[in-house]
Amino acid sequence: MPSLVSHPDEVKVVSRRFGLGATDIDKYVELDGYKAVQQAIAKGPEWIITEMKASGLRGRGGAGFPTGMKWSFVPKQSEKPKYVLVNGDESEPGTCKDHVLFLHDPHAVIEGTMIAGLAIGSKLGFIYLRGEYRYLLKIVEKAVADAYAKGFLGKNIFGTGVDFDIITQTGAGAYEVGEESALMESLEGKRGVPRIKPPFPAVVGLYGGPTVINNAETIANAPHILLMGGEAYAKLGSERNGGTRLFGISGHVERPGVYELPMGYNLKRAIYEVAGGIKDGKRLKAVVPGGSSCPVMTADEIDVGLDFDQMGKAGTMLGSGGIVVLDESVSIVEFALRTIAFYQHESCGWCIPCREGTDWIKKTLTRVYNGGGNKKDVDNVQYLAENMLGRTFCPLGDAAAMPTIAFVKKFRKEFEDYIEGHKAGTPIITVEQLV
Ligand code: L3W
Structure with a gap:
């Protein structure tokens, strides 16, 4: 991702010295x-x-x-x-x-x-x-x-x-x-x-x-x-959300980069205008709005202001400002697996719901992804994630559970169709390839 990008809608406060040699x-x-x-x-x-x-x-x-x-x-x-x-x-x-x-x-x-x-x-x-x-x-x-x-x-x-x-x-x-x-x-x-x-x-x-x-x-x-x-x-910002913030817009957009936008700036505009829209004219499938912990949004949910309160009302989070844009080519089954693989790898193992929960979700989704899943697995993944939520020592457990629940709830049909269509076959991905 280029470290310096710019767009006329930006309001540069914390980024106002970027590119001007201010390390000196x-x-x-x-x-x-x-x-x-x-x-x-x-x-x-x-x-x-x-x-x-x-x-x-x-x-x-x-x-x-x-x-x-x-x-x-x-x-x-x-x-x-x-x-x-x-x-x-x-x-x-x-x-x-x-x-x-x-x-x-x-x-x-x-x-x-x-x-x-x-x-x-x-x-x-x-x-x-x-x-x-x-x-x-x-x-x-x-x-x-x-x-x-x-x-x-x-x-x-x-x-x-x-x-x-x-x-x-x-x-x-x-x-x-x-x-x-x-x-x-x-x-x-x-x-x-x-x-x-x-x-x-x-x-x-x-x-x-x-x-x-x-x-x-x-x-x-x-x-x-x-x-x-x-x-x-x-x-500069919106109600109860002062100022601006740095948003890292990555994934399938024409102009990925870190942009400084006023708090409350519209997410859809951030993707389509600031970051230039979806790459190669493809359709938008989903957006992870604020880093991997934040519940995924579908393409029709993104007409919302980027601040802590508006994103909360929309059922997700502003998080740490990392907007990940996924086009129609992305398999949500694979994306969910990669996401949980990260949290399983990074769980410190200190508390059981996080250590075991992330591991079981990863194992289940790996099996699904590799063609050995059954329909009950979708419920099992949701059940495991819901039972982690709010029951771990620190937010890492929630950070793993929240996106998992959203993937399964919002894309259940894709998980079910995937399980239906990939009954057998050689492993598509090994566990080692995931992290
Ligand atoms: C004094 C009280 N201090 C709260 C302080 C607390 C902390 C801050 C927020 O998690 C989130 C998490 C991730 N007296 C206080 C008090 N504080 N009550 O306020 O506390 P808390 O517990 O709400 O959150 P946290 O433990 O800081 C952080 C989410 O951020 N996240 C993060 C991702 C990753 C990065 C990164 O890579 N840089 O940030 C993304 O969504 O899920 O919810 O200072 O001490 N009564």
Whole structure:
């Protein structure tokens, strides 16, 4: 997928420096970089949190939790140090936006981390990148080193008497550590399995200290919000969904890429106008609207606004902004199998419904796909997925169950016809080929 695309409907806030050489610190400064953090130092934590709340910014990692509110949950007094943790463990299939952010504007993530630190009274931030993004670490490490060299990080930043440090870290290649508590375990050097919540990280987080953990795009929005003002940012989006967001549009479209669109932008327009419509004049079959965890939408369901509330009302989720477009050539049976194979592979195995549920669904769908299925299998897959939903330790179980249920419910006839038409034969796909 090309990392730089553009369309007139885009409203560039967090992507406004993409392609302008802002990995270079001087260029970043020339493009208003490190102004917001200096304002934040001058005006103080209450001002930062007021602006963040007014912006209506909601978490860009998938859950859409209000960012200003999350920051305000951190206790003012704490015996243990407080931390800021940037979740750059972008691993959701279909989601590819944070990658572009780190590639083109790493200083925005650094500056946002500092602003979050000032808001909560923390002196140390961590930027955690997924293991497979190790090549991006060089870009982020250079940006951090340049910021130290300029006196923007470290002791007495900008000569203000304030101290702030940033440490970078990569994972070892596990989707599960994108879950915030598993990420903290991983960062502490332990096996990346989730913790019980509550307590939420805002109260008991990294090394037991209060921790703000946000997705990289969420954090990178903070400097822009402070510069333009929370209210102005909110107005760019839709009701209760402030601002813009990065959407990675992939699959069978003419112009795949990462586009920044206002919250509430119509999904159908995003596919047909922004991304140029379905490739090679084919018909649209289905859309996975926000990364592989989100229930699939059929072609006639996509006339809906891309924000957390409208997508929820439409029976799916905005998720992490990865819109995967499937044309008529796609077998939903194969797509469902590939999706569950991912979750089965990435399940940490910590809780039984997720470990066993994903495994049994994968086994059943593999058999169906290879021609050995019977009609009862469709019910079994639905039954297994419905019994995982809401019964797992962390959202990975739900993330596997929700799309599976939607595939089976919305495309039941395709599963049944497939089973009818593929009674025997050599395996089409091996389990090893799936992951
Ligand atoms: C303090 C409270 N903090 C909630 C915080 C909580 C977290 C945030 C959201 O899952 C979703 C998942 C995936 N006091 C709080 C509080 N918080 N109540 O708010 O929490 P939660 O539990 O709703 O969600 P989560 O555990 O963060 C994330 C979906 O995102 N997803 C994600 C995909 C993958 C990526 C990626 O690759 N980058 O993000 C896609 O849909 O299914 O539902 O910080 O601590 N009372």
